[in-house]
Amino acid sequence: IQIARCFEATRRRWSRLEQDGRRAREQLARAEAERAALEVKLKHARNQVEVEMKKRHRAEAELEKQERKLQLVFESLMREPGLLSREQCCVLSTLAGRRFGEVLAPGRRSSAVDESCQSLLSHSGISYDRTEDDVVRS
16 A cells, blocks of 8 residues: 555656646747747847948938038139129138038038937947857857
8 A cells, every 4th residue: 555655646746747847848939939039030120220220321421422512512612703792602601610510521420320329330239140149059
């Protein structure tokens, strides 16, 4: 009778452990599915950041190109004495002092973009390969 009781206790314990194992495998499967979904989201987010960074760099290059053209036109207008009236020259000089000096600063970026997005868009803060390797190895 004692041996039968021991067998029964062992059987119950084994049954509980099997149920615990099943629950753990189900939890693991859910966690792996969630991880895979998050990896897909991360990949899409990285791609979007890369696309936006390329757009930003193209836009900044175009802006610098247009600013340089504007500066050359302004300088050309200011060098031609008979082309503009005295009043027009004064207006351009005033604009040059206020607006063009800020706009035409070479290599300048929009401070609003730099302040709000620099940490998000900076290449130095993102390492695609290393992060992906760590995720795959985990």
